[in-house]
Amino acid sequence: MLLCLFAAAVSLWGEPTPAPRPTPNHNISYTSPILPDSIDLTSLIGDALQYVHSPIDEVWSATDADDVEEISTEEYYKIWTSERINPYGVKLDSLPDSLWIDCSHYCYPTDSRRVTSRFGIRGSRFHYGIDLGVHYGDTIRATFDGVVRMVSYDRRGYGRYVVVRHANGLETLSGHMSRTLVSENDTVRAGDAIGLGGNTGRSTGPHLHYEVRFLGNAFNPAKIIDFETAEVRVDDSSRYLLTISETYSHKPQLEELSRAAYHRVRSGDTLSHIARRYGTSVRRLCRLNNIRETSVIRIGQRIRYR
Ligand SMILES: [Zn+2]
DSSP states (O other): OHHHHHHHHHHHHOOOOOOOOOOOOOOOOOOOTTSOTTSOOTTTSGGGGHHHHHHHHHHHHHSOHHHHHHOOHHHHTTOOOSSOSOOSOOOGGGSOSEEEEEOSSOOOSSSOOOEEEOSEEETTEEEOSEEEEOOTTOEEEOSSSEEEEEEEEETTTTEEEEEEEETTSEEEEEEEESEEOOOTTOEEOTTOEEEEOOOOSSOSSSEEEEEEEETTEEEOHHHHEETTTTEEOOOTTSEEEEEHHHHTTTHHHHHHHHTOOEEEOOTTOOHHHHHHHTTOOHHHHHHHHTOOTTOOOOTTOEEEOO
């Protein structure tokens, strides 16, 4: 009944339309290894791309010869596919220690600054983005200039989502949208509407799931964006310094999660049985599983013990 009312309301009022996007006006021609050859960047991105070669080259020349052969952003970013969110297969350990990300063309992704779920461990899984509470139909915008790599639908996960590869080397993913407003290979500028807020996929209320990735490796969007002020965290030259130690400070959490092991509860099991069996304590089991010592455990339930 509620659903019908909602559907009726939507059709009565029509589809929400995106708000016009703010600013940009640049017209410098440039080619970038970060974006596919087929995309004509003339008059698209401008000054921003001047940084694309330089900081990355600097990084490669600053690392050991071995590393240079192992990883080159240019090499990996030749991969241009809409098949997978992370097609690069680059491990966190092989990323450069640091590099500058040009953020001179930037737009906060939506109007809401209400973070409803943070980046990090969520139970036995890892939440690779930040959730922002939005209203159904709110405009979702491109964060930086770039090209749309994926427009897809994942019923059990991200819902309707868009992945944009930005000229500065980052990629962003926006999920759970009610509608997408771009197609794959579309060029977008910071601030362009890419979709509308929604509740598609695994979502229990309208929100934007927002990820920022470098060579496929997600990092906490709050490292680069201040979600209280909607500003990007940059130096005087509008650059963000991406470092493994700071930007990827969640690395130990990922490692801990990769070591996690689970016990499937059987008839007669209690927390103290399980603790004894795996040489741990009830207190630790409770912490790992976010339960209390008095919590009832069910047969078939997964209890993390490591
Ligand atoms: Zn999320």
